[in-house]
Amino acid sequence: MMDNSSERVLQRYLGEIESELEQLPRSVRREITAEIRSHLVEKWRRCSKPTEENMLNIINNFGEPGAIAAGYLEERSTEPARSEASPPPAWLVIVLTIFLWPAGIILAWLSPAWKSRDKLIATLIPFFLAAVLAAARLLLEFLVG
Amino acid sequence: MLYNALMELTNPLIQIKKGALEFCVLALIARGESYGYEIVKVLDEEGLTTPEGTVYPLLARLQKEALVTSSWRQMGEGNPRKYYQITRKGEAALALFREHWKEFVNTVDLILEGGTQNDG
Incomplete structure:
Protein backbone atom coordinates (compact mmCIF):
# COMPACT_ATOMS: atom_id res chain seq x y z
CA MET A 1 0.00 0.00 0.00
CA THR A 78 -0.71 15.07 -36.51
CA GLU A 79 -3.55 12.78 -37.45
CA PRO A 80 -5.36 13.78 -40.63
CA ALA A 81 -8.49 15.83 -40.04
CA ARG A 82 -11.67 13.88 -40.66
CA SER A 83 -15.02 15.35 -41.57
CA GLU A 84 -17.68 14.99 -38.90
CA ALA A 85 -20.07 12.75 -40.82
CA SER A 86 -18.31 10.68 -43.41
CA PRO A 87 -20.50 8.90 -45.97
CA PRO A 88 -20.59 5.11 -45.69
CA PRO A 89 -17.81 3.51 -47.73
CA ALA A 90 -18.79 2.32 -51.19
CA TRP A 91 -17.99 -1.32 -50.45
CA LEU A 92 -20.44 -1.30 -47.55
CA VAL A 93 -23.25 0.03 -49.72
CA ILE A 94 -22.57 -2.60 -52.37
CA VAL A 95 -22.36 -5.44 -49.86
CA LEU A 96 -25.54 -4.37 -48.10
CA THR A 97 -27.43 -4.02 -51.37
CA ILE A 98 -26.30 -7.41 -52.58
CA PHE A 99 -27.08 -9.20 -49.35
CA LEU A 100 -30.09 -7.31 -48.07
CA TRP A 101 -32.03 -6.97 -51.32
CA PRO A 102 -32.51 -10.75 -51.71
CA ALA A 103 -33.50 -10.96 -48.05
CA GLY A 104 -36.14 -8.28 -48.62
CA ILE A 105 -37.44 -9.99 -51.75
CA ILE A 106 -37.63 -13.39 -50.07
CA LEU A 107 -39.62 -11.81 -47.23
CA ALA A 108 -41.87 -10.10 -49.79
CA TRP A 109 -42.59 -13.42 -51.55
CA LEU A 110 -43.34 -15.08 -48.20
CA SER A 111 -45.67 -12.28 -47.15
CA PRO A 112 -49.41 -12.97 -47.53
CA ALA A 113 -50.06 -9.22 -47.75
CA TRP A 114 -48.63 -9.00 -51.29
CA LYS A 115 -50.28 -10.22 -54.45
CA SER A 116 -48.19 -12.27 -56.90
CA ARG A 117 -48.22 -9.42 -59.42
CA ASP A 118 -46.82 -6.96 -56.81
CA LYS A 119 -44.18 -9.47 -55.79
CA LEU A 120 -43.07 -9.84 -59.37
CA ILE A 121 -42.90 -6.06 -59.83
CA ALA A 122 -40.91 -5.66 -56.59
CA THR A 123 -38.48 -8.31 -57.77
CA LEU A 124 -38.01 -6.72 -61.16
CA ILE A 125 -37.60 -3.10 -59.97
CA PRO A 126 -33.84 -3.41 -59.27
CA PHE A 127 -33.27 -4.98 -62.70
CA PHE A 128 -35.29 -2.21 -64.28
CA LEU A 129 -33.25 0.41 -62.34
CA ALA A 130 -30.00 -1.26 -63.34
CA ALA A 131 -31.08 -1.22 -66.97
CA VAL A 132 -31.99 2.48 -66.76
CA LEU A 133 -28.65 3.30 -65.13
CA ALA A 134 -26.73 1.33 -67.71
CA ALA A 135 -28.58 3.07 -70.51
CA ALA A 136 -27.94 6.48 -68.92
CA ARG A 137 -24.25 5.67 -68.63
CA LEU A 138 -24.01 4.58 -72.24
CA LEU A 139 -25.74 7.77 -73.29
CA LEU A 140 -23.38 9.86 -71.15
CA GLU A 141 -20.31 8.14 -72.57
CA PHE A 142 -21.68 8.68 -76.03
CA LEU A 143 -22.23 12.39 -75.34
CA VAL A 144 -18.88 12.97 -73.62
CA GLY A 145 -16.80 10.76 -75.86
CA MET B 1 31.67 27.72 -30.07
CA LEU B 2 32.15 24.10 -29.15
CA TYR B 3 28.70 23.99 -27.57
CA ASN B 4 27.06 25.36 -30.71
CA ALA B 5 28.89 22.92 -32.92
CA LEU B 6 27.85 20.10 -30.64
CA MET B 7 24.21 21.20 -30.68
CA GLU B 8 24.22 21.44 -34.44
CA LEU B 9 25.57 17.93 -34.59
CA THR B 10 23.23 16.36 -32.09
CA ASN B 11 19.99 18.00 -33.21
CA PRO B 12 19.66 16.08 -36.49
CA LEU B 13 20.55 12.93 -34.61
CA ILE B 14 17.77 13.65 -32.11
CA GLN B 15 15.34 14.02 -35.00
CA ILE B 16 16.39 10.72 -36.54
CA LYS B 17 16.22 9.02 -33.16
CA LYS B 18 12.75 10.40 -32.58
CA GLY B 19 11.51 8.99 -35.86
CA ALA B 20 13.11 5.60 -35.27
CA LEU B 21 11.87 5.36 -31.68
CA GLU B 22 8.31 4.71 -32.80
CA PHE B 23 9.40 1.61 -34.66
CA CYS B 24 11.75 0.48 -31.91
CA VAL B 25 8.78 0.51 -29.55
CA LEU B 26 6.72 -1.36 -32.13
CA ALA B 27 9.53 -3.91 -32.55
CA LEU B 28 9.63 -4.49 -28.78
CA ILE B 29 5.87 -5.12 -28.72
CA ALA B 30 6.32 -7.47 -31.70
CA ARG B 31 8.63 -9.65 -29.54
CA GLY B 32 5.67 -10.30 -27.28
CA GLU B 33 3.02 -8.21 -25.58
CA SER B 34 4.43 -5.63 -23.24
CA TYR B 35 3.49 -2.61 -21.12
CA GLY B 36 4.85 0.91 -20.79
CA TYR B 37 7.15 0.44 -17.82
CA GLU B 38 8.75 -2.64 -19.36
CA ILE B 39 9.15 -0.98 -22.76
CA VAL B 40 10.92 2.02 -21.21
CA LYS B 41 13.18 -0.34 -19.25
CA VAL B 42 14.13 -2.49 -22.23
CA LEU B 43 14.77 0.57 -24.43
CA ASP B 44 17.11 1.83 -21.73
CA GLU B 45 18.89 -1.52 -21.41
CA GLU B 46 19.35 -1.72 -25.17
CA GLY B 47 20.98 1.69 -25.14
CA LEU B 48 18.19 3.83 -26.53
CA THR B 49 17.52 5.96 -23.47
CA THR B 50 14.60 8.31 -23.88
CA PRO B 51 12.76 10.58 -21.49
CA GLU B 52 10.13 8.27 -19.99
CA GLY B 53 7.33 10.70 -20.65
CA THR B 54 7.83 10.55 -24.42
CA VAL B 55 7.10 6.84 -24.77
CA TYR B 56 3.50 7.05 -23.58
CA PRO B 57 2.19 9.59 -26.13
CA LEU B 58 3.94 7.48 -28.73
CA LEU B 59 2.10 4.35 -27.56
CA ALA B 60 -1.14 6.30 -27.79
CA ARG B 61 -0.39 7.13 -31.40
CA LEU B 62 0.53 3.56 -32.30
CA GLN B 63 -2.82 2.51 -30.93
CA LYS B 64 -4.65 5.29 -32.73
CA GLU B 65 -3.11 4.10 -35.98
CA ALA B 66 -4.25 0.54 -35.15
CA LEU B 67 -0.67 -0.75 -35.19
CA VAL B 68 -1.20 -2.07 -31.67
CA THR B 69 -4.14 -2.95 -29.44
CA SER B 70 -4.18 -2.73 -25.67
CA SER B 71 -5.80 -4.35 -22.68
CA TRP B 72 -5.72 -3.53 -18.99
CA ARG B 73 -4.76 -6.33 -16.64
CA GLN B 74 -4.57 -6.54 -12.89
CA MET B 75 -3.03 -9.36 -10.90
CA GLY B 76 -4.85 -9.62 -7.59
CA GLU B 77 -4.33 -6.49 -5.54
CA GLY B 78 -1.41 -5.45 -7.72
CA ASN B 79 -0.87 -2.37 -9.82
CA PRO B 80 -2.96 -2.60 -13.02
CA ARG B 81 -0.94 -2.61 -16.25
CA LYS B 82 -1.90 -1.64 -19.77
CA TYR B 83 -0.53 -4.31 -22.09
CA TYR B 84 0.03 -3.69 -25.78
CA GLN B 85 -0.20 -6.29 -28.52
CA ILE B 86 0.94 -5.81 -32.12
CA THR B 87 -1.70 -6.08 -34.86
CA ARG B 88 -1.31 -7.40 -38.41
CA LYS B 89 -1.19 -3.83 -39.62
CA GLY B 90 1.57 -3.18 -37.07
CA GLU B 91 3.58 -6.16 -38.28
CA ALA B 92 3.25 -4.99 -41.87
CA ALA B 93 4.32 -1.45 -40.94
CA LEU B 94 7.30 -2.81 -39.02
CA ALA B 95 8.41 -5.04 -41.92
CA LEU B 96 8.21 -2.10 -44.29
CA PHE B 97 10.19 0.13 -41.93
CA ARG B 98 12.89 -2.53 -41.47
CA GLU B 99 13.36 -2.69 -45.21
CA HIS B 100 13.47 1.08 -45.71
CA TRP B 101 15.65 1.63 -42.66
CA LYS B 102 18.31 -0.82 -43.91
CA GLU B 103 18.31 0.84 -47.28
CA PHE B 104 18.57 4.27 -45.67
CA VAL B 105 21.43 3.28 -43.36
CA ASN B 106 23.33 1.66 -46.23
CA THR B 107 22.92 4.70 -48.42
CA VAL B 108 24.00 7.11 -45.69
CA ASP B 109 27.00 4.92 -44.86
CA LEU B 110 28.02 4.79 -48.48
CA ILE B 111 27.84 8.53 -48.88
CA LEU B 112 29.61 9.19 -45.57
CA GLU B 113 32.41 6.83 -46.47
CA GLY B 114 32.80 8.41 -49.89
CA GLY B 115 31.44 5.39 -51.69
CA THR B 116 32.52 4.13 -55.07
CA GLN B 117 29.19 4.25 -56.83
CA ASN B 118 29.89 7.42 -58.83
CA ASP B 119 31.84 6.16 -61.80
CA GLY B 120 31.37 2.45 -61.40
Whole structure:
Protein backbone atom coordinates (compact mmCIF):
# COMPACT_ATOMS: atom_id res chain seq x y z
CA MET A 1 0.00 0.00 0.00
CA MET A 2 1.02 3.53 -0.66
CA ASP A 3 1.38 5.96 2.23
CA ASN A 4 -0.88 9.00 2.21
CA SER A 5 1.75 11.62 1.48
CA SER A 6 3.13 9.72 -1.54
CA GLU A 7 -0.39 9.18 -2.79
CA ARG A 8 -1.13 12.90 -2.44
CA VAL A 9 2.01 13.84 -4.38
CA LEU A 10 1.07 11.40 -7.12
CA GLN A 11 -2.54 12.61 -7.30
CA ARG A 12 -1.47 16.22 -7.58
CA TYR A 13 0.90 15.43 -10.43
CA LEU A 14 -1.70 13.38 -12.34
CA GLY A 15 -4.26 16.12 -11.74
CA GLU A 16 -1.92 18.67 -13.32
CA ILE A 17 -1.46 16.49 -16.39
CA GLU A 18 -5.19 15.96 -16.64
CA SER A 19 -5.96 19.67 -16.48
CA GLU A 20 -3.41 20.30 -19.26
CA LEU A 21 -5.34 17.82 -21.39
CA GLU A 22 -8.63 19.69 -20.88
CA GLN A 23 -9.45 19.72 -24.60
CA LEU A 24 -9.57 15.92 -24.79
CA PRO A 25 -12.67 13.87 -23.88
CA ARG A 26 -12.82 12.86 -20.23
CA SER A 27 -12.51 9.15 -20.93
CA VAL A 28 -9.33 9.73 -22.95
CA ARG A 29 -7.83 11.87 -20.18
CA ARG A 30 -8.64 9.23 -17.58
CA GLU A 31 -7.06 6.50 -19.66
CA ILE A 32 -3.89 8.57 -20.07
CA THR A 33 -3.49 9.37 -16.39
CA ALA A 34 -4.32 5.78 -15.39
CA GLU A 35 -1.47 4.51 -17.55
CA ILE A 36 1.00 7.09 -16.24
CA ARG A 37 -0.08 6.28 -12.69
CA SER A 38 0.60 2.60 -13.35
CA HIS A 39 4.12 3.45 -14.55
CA LEU A 40 4.94 5.72 -11.62
CA VAL A 41 3.56 3.29 -9.02
CA GLU A 42 5.53 0.38 -10.48
CA LYS A 43 8.72 2.41 -10.45
CA TRP A 44 8.09 3.60 -6.92
CA ARG A 45 7.40 0.10 -5.61
CA ARG A 46 10.65 -1.11 -7.12
CA CYS A 47 12.58 1.60 -5.24
CA SER A 48 14.90 0.55 -2.46
CA LYS A 49 12.82 2.79 -0.21
CA PRO A 50 9.29 3.67 -1.28
CA THR A 51 9.10 7.11 0.33
CA GLU A 52 7.49 10.41 -0.56
CA GLU A 53 10.90 11.77 -1.52
CA ASN A 54 11.41 8.95 -4.00
CA MET A 55 7.97 9.53 -5.45
CA LEU A 56 8.98 13.16 -6.05
CA ASN A 57 12.19 12.03 -7.76
CA ILE A 58 10.32 9.60 -9.99
CA ILE A 59 7.85 12.29 -10.98
CA ASN A 60 10.63 14.78 -11.73
CA ASN A 61 12.28 12.16 -13.87
CA PHE A 62 9.07 11.48 -15.79
CA GLY A 63 8.71 15.06 -16.94
CA GLU A 64 6.83 18.33 -16.59
CA PRO A 65 3.02 17.94 -16.76
CA GLY A 66 2.89 20.52 -19.56
CA ALA A 67 5.49 18.67 -21.62
CA ILE A 68 3.78 15.31 -21.12
CA ALA A 69 0.41 16.76 -22.12
CA ALA A 70 1.98 18.51 -25.13
CA GLY A 71 3.30 15.13 -26.26
CA TYR A 72 -0.21 13.69 -26.29
CA LEU A 73 -1.76 16.74 -27.94
CA GLU A 74 0.96 16.78 -30.59
CA GLU A 75 0.36 13.12 -31.42
CA ARG A 76 -3.32 13.82 -31.85
CA SER A 77 -2.87 16.92 -33.96
CA THR A 78 -0.71 15.07 -36.51
CA GLU A 79 -3.55 12.78 -37.45
CA PRO A 80 -5.36 13.78 -40.63
CA ALA A 81 -8.49 15.83 -40.04
CA ARG A 82 -11.67 13.88 -40.66
CA SER A 83 -15.02 15.35 -41.57
CA GLU A 84 -17.68 14.99 -38.90
CA ALA A 85 -20.07 12.75 -40.82
CA SER A 86 -18.31 10.68 -43.41
CA PRO A 87 -20.50 8.90 -45.97
CA PRO A 88 -20.59 5.11 -45.69
CA PRO A 89 -17.81 3.51 -47.73
CA ALA A 90 -18.79 2.32 -51.19
CA TRP A 91 -17.99 -1.32 -50.45
CA LEU A 92 -20.44 -1.30 -47.55
CA VAL A 93 -23.25 0.03 -49.72
CA ILE A 94 -22.57 -2.60 -52.37
CA VAL A 95 -22.36 -5.44 -49.86
CA LEU A 96 -25.54 -4.37 -48.10
CA THR A 97 -27.43 -4.02 -51.37
CA ILE A 98 -26.30 -7.41 -52.58
CA PHE A 99 -27.08 -9.20 -49.35
CA LEU A 100 -30.09 -7.31 -48.07
CA TRP A 101 -32.03 -6.97 -51.32
CA PRO A 102 -32.51 -10.75 -51.71
CA ALA A 103 -33.50 -10.96 -48.05
CA GLY A 104 -36.14 -8.28 -48.62
CA ILE A 105 -37.44 -9.99 -51.75
CA ILE A 106 -37.63 -13.39 -50.07
CA LEU A 107 -39.62 -11.81 -47.23
CA ALA A 108 -41.87 -10.10 -49.79
CA TRP A 109 -42.59 -13.42 -51.55
CA LEU A 110 -43.34 -15.08 -48.20
CA SER A 111 -45.67 -12.28 -47.15
CA PRO A 112 -49.41 -12.97 -47.53
CA ALA A 113 -50.06 -9.22 -47.75
CA TRP A 114 -48.63 -9.00 -51.29
CA LYS A 115 -50.28 -10.22 -54.45
CA SER A 116 -48.19 -12.27 -56.90
CA ARG A 117 -48.22 -9.42 -59.42
CA ASP A 118 -46.82 -6.96 -56.81
CA LYS A 119 -44.18 -9.47 -55.79
CA LEU A 120 -43.07 -9.84 -59.37
CA ILE A 121 -42.90 -6.06 -59.83
CA ALA A 122 -40.91 -5.66 -56.59
CA THR A 123 -38.48 -8.31 -57.77
CA LEU A 124 -38.01 -6.72 -61.16
CA ILE A 125 -37.60 -3.10 -59.97
CA PRO A 126 -33.84 -3.41 -59.27
CA PHE A 127 -33.27 -4.98 -62.70
CA PHE A 128 -35.29 -2.21 -64.28
CA LEU A 129 -33.25 0.41 -62.34
CA ALA A 130 -30.00 -1.26 -63.34
CA ALA A 131 -31.08 -1.22 -66.97
CA VAL A 132 -31.99 2.48 -66.76
CA LEU A 133 -28.65 3.30 -65.13
CA ALA A 134 -26.73 1.33 -67.71
CA ALA A 135 -28.58 3.07 -70.51
CA ALA A 136 -27.94 6.48 -68.92
CA ARG A 137 -24.25 5.67 -68.63
CA LEU A 138 -24.01 4.58 -72.24
CA LEU A 139 -25.74 7.77 -73.29
CA LEU A 140 -23.38 9.86 -71.15
CA GLU A 141 -20.31 8.14 -72.57
CA PHE A 142 -21.68 8.68 -76.03
CA LEU A 143 -22.23 12.39 -75.34
CA VAL A 144 -18.88 12.97 -73.62
CA GLY A 145 -16.80 10.76 -75.86
CA MET B 1 31.67 27.72 -30.07
CA LEU B 2 32.15 24.10 -29.15
CA TYR B 3 28.70 23.99 -27.57
CA ASN B 4 27.06 25.36 -30.71
CA ALA B 5 28.89 22.92 -32.92
CA LEU B 6 27.85 20.10 -30.64
CA MET B 7 24.21 21.20 -30.68
CA GLU B 8 24.22 21.44 -34.44
CA LEU B 9 25.57 17.93 -34.59
CA THR B 10 23.23 16.36 -32.09
CA ASN B 11 19.99 18.00 -33.21
CA PRO B 12 19.66 16.08 -36.49
CA LEU B 13 20.55 12.93 -34.61
CA ILE B 14 17.77 13.65 -32.11
CA GLN B 15 15.34 14.02 -35.00
CA ILE B 16 16.39 10.72 -36.54
CA LYS B 17 16.22 9.02 -33.16
CA LYS B 18 12.75 10.40 -32.58
CA GLY B 19 11.51 8.99 -35.86
CA ALA B 20 13.11 5.60 -35.27
CA LEU B 21 11.87 5.36 -31.68
CA GLU B 22 8.31 4.71 -32.80
CA PHE B 23 9.40 1.61 -34.66
CA CYS B 24 11.75 0.48 -31.91
CA VAL B 25 8.78 0.51 -29.55
CA LEU B 26 6.72 -1.36 -32.13
CA ALA B 27 9.53 -3.91 -32.55
CA LEU B 28 9.63 -4.49 -28.78
CA ILE B 29 5.87 -5.12 -28.72
CA ALA B 30 6.32 -7.47 -31.70
CA ARG B 31 8.63 -9.65 -29.54
CA GLY B 32 5.67 -10.30 -27.28
CA GLU B 33 3.02 -8.21 -25.58
CA SER B 34 4.43 -5.63 -23.24
CA TYR B 35 3.49 -2.61 -21.12
CA GLY B 36 4.85 0.91 -20.79
CA TYR B 37 7.15 0.44 -17.82
CA GLU B 38 8.75 -2.64 -19.36
CA ILE B 39 9.15 -0.98 -22.76
CA VAL B 40 10.92 2.02 -21.21
CA LYS B 41 13.18 -0.34 -19.25
CA VAL B 42 14.13 -2.49 -22.23
CA LEU B 43 14.77 0.57 -24.43
CA ASP B 44 17.11 1.83 -21.73
CA GLU B 45 18.89 -1.52 -21.41
CA GLU B 46 19.35 -1.72 -25.17
CA GLY B 47 20.98 1.69 -25.14
CA LEU B 48 18.19 3.83 -26.53
CA THR B 49 17.52 5.96 -23.47
CA THR B 50 14.60 8.31 -23.88
CA PRO B 51 12.76 10.58 -21.49
CA GLU B 52 10.13 8.27 -19.99
CA GLY B 53 7.33 10.70 -20.65
CA THR B 54 7.83 10.55 -24.42
CA VAL B 55 7.10 6.84 -24.77
CA TYR B 56 3.50 7.05 -23.58
CA PRO B 57 2.19 9.59 -26.13
CA LEU B 58 3.94 7.48 -28.73
CA LEU B 59 2.10 4.35 -27.56
CA ALA B 60 -1.14 6.30 -27.79
CA ARG B 61 -0.39 7.13 -31.40
CA LEU B 62 0.53 3.56 -32.30
CA GLN B 63 -2.82 2.51 -30.93
CA LYS B 64 -4.65 5.29 -32.73
CA GLU B 65 -3.11 4.10 -35.98
CA ALA B 66 -4.25 0.54 -35.15
CA LEU B 67 -0.67 -0.75 -35.19
CA VAL B 68 -1.20 -2.07 -31.67
CA THR B 69 -4.14 -2.95 -29.44
CA SER B 70 -4.18 -2.73 -25.67
CA SER B 71 -5.80 -4.35 -22.68
CA TRP B 72 -5.72 -3.53 -18.99
CA ARG B 73 -4.76 -6.33 -16.64
CA GLN B 74 -4.57 -6.54 -12.89
CA MET B 75 -3.03 -9.36 -10.90
CA GLY B 76 -4.85 -9.62 -7.59
CA GLU B 77 -4.33 -6.49 -5.54
CA GLY B 78 -1.41 -5.45 -7.72
CA ASN B 79 -0.87 -2.37 -9.82
CA PRO B 80 -2.96 -2.60 -13.02
CA ARG B 81 -0.94 -2.61 -16.25
CA LYS B 82 -1.90 -1.64 -19.77
CA TYR B 83 -0.53 -4.31 -22.09
CA TYR B 84 0.03 -3.69 -25.78
CA GLN B 85 -0.20 -6.29 -28.52
CA ILE B 86 0.94 -5.81 -32.12
CA THR B 87 -1.70 -6.08 -34.86
CA ARG B 88 -1.31 -7.40 -38.41
CA LYS B 89 -1.19 -3.83 -39.62
CA GLY B 90 1.57 -3.18 -37.07
CA GLU B 91 3.58 -6.16 -38.28
CA ALA B 92 3.25 -4.99 -41.87
CA ALA B 93 4.32 -1.45 -40.94
CA LEU B 94 7.30 -2.81 -39.02
CA ALA B 95 8.41 -5.04 -41.92
CA LEU B 96 8.21 -2.10 -44.29
CA PHE B 97 10.19 0.13 -41.93
CA ARG B 98 12.89 -2.53 -41.47
CA GLU B 99 13.36 -2.69 -45.21
CA HIS B 100 13.47 1.08 -45.71
CA TRP B 101 15.65 1.63 -42.66
CA LYS B 102 18.31 -0.82 -43.91
CA GLU B 103 18.31 0.84 -47.28
CA PHE B 104 18.57 4.27 -45.67
CA VAL B 105 21.43 3.28 -43.36
CA ASN B 106 23.33 1.66 -46.23
CA THR B 107 22.92 4.70 -48.42
CA VAL B 108 24.00 7.11 -45.69
CA ASP B 109 27.00 4.92 -44.86
CA LEU B 110 28.02 4.79 -48.48
CA ILE B 111 27.84 8.53 -48.88
CA LEU B 112 29.61 9.19 -45.57
CA GLU B 113 32.41 6.83 -46.47
CA GLY B 114 32.80 8.41 -49.89
CA GLY B 115 31.44 5.39 -51.69
CA THR B 116 32.52 4.13 -55.07
CA GLN B 117 29.19 4.25 -56.83
CA ASN B 118 29.89 7.42 -58.83
CA ASP B 119 31.84 6.16 -61.80
CA GLY B 120 31.37 2.45 -61.40
